[in-house]
Amino acid sequence: MVATFVSKSGHIATIPLNEQGIVTADWYTTICLPKVIIELRKINPERRIILHQDNASSHTAQKIRQYLTAEMVELLDHPLYSPDLSPNDFFTFPKIKNRLHVY
8 A cells, every 4th residue: 555645746755555554643644744745845845735635534633633733734624425526536546547557
């Protein structure tokens, strides 16, 4: 499993889950989010960062919200039970699928 992050300008990071097996709030705050925020701030340190994520428990944990607040990252809420409204379905997953066909 991997976590993939994209912005309006393209791919930011793809982070493998490795041997852990499940996504946890600890993994998300210590591995994923720091890499993504560093990459986004390399491009423009003053950039406003708005994060859109689904409602998985590892994304909605209090620890995540505290971390994002400390890093001055805003959250764009994902509507409950609305997988058809996910931008990933239309923009990210088709690109990943096309890249996998190469292998």
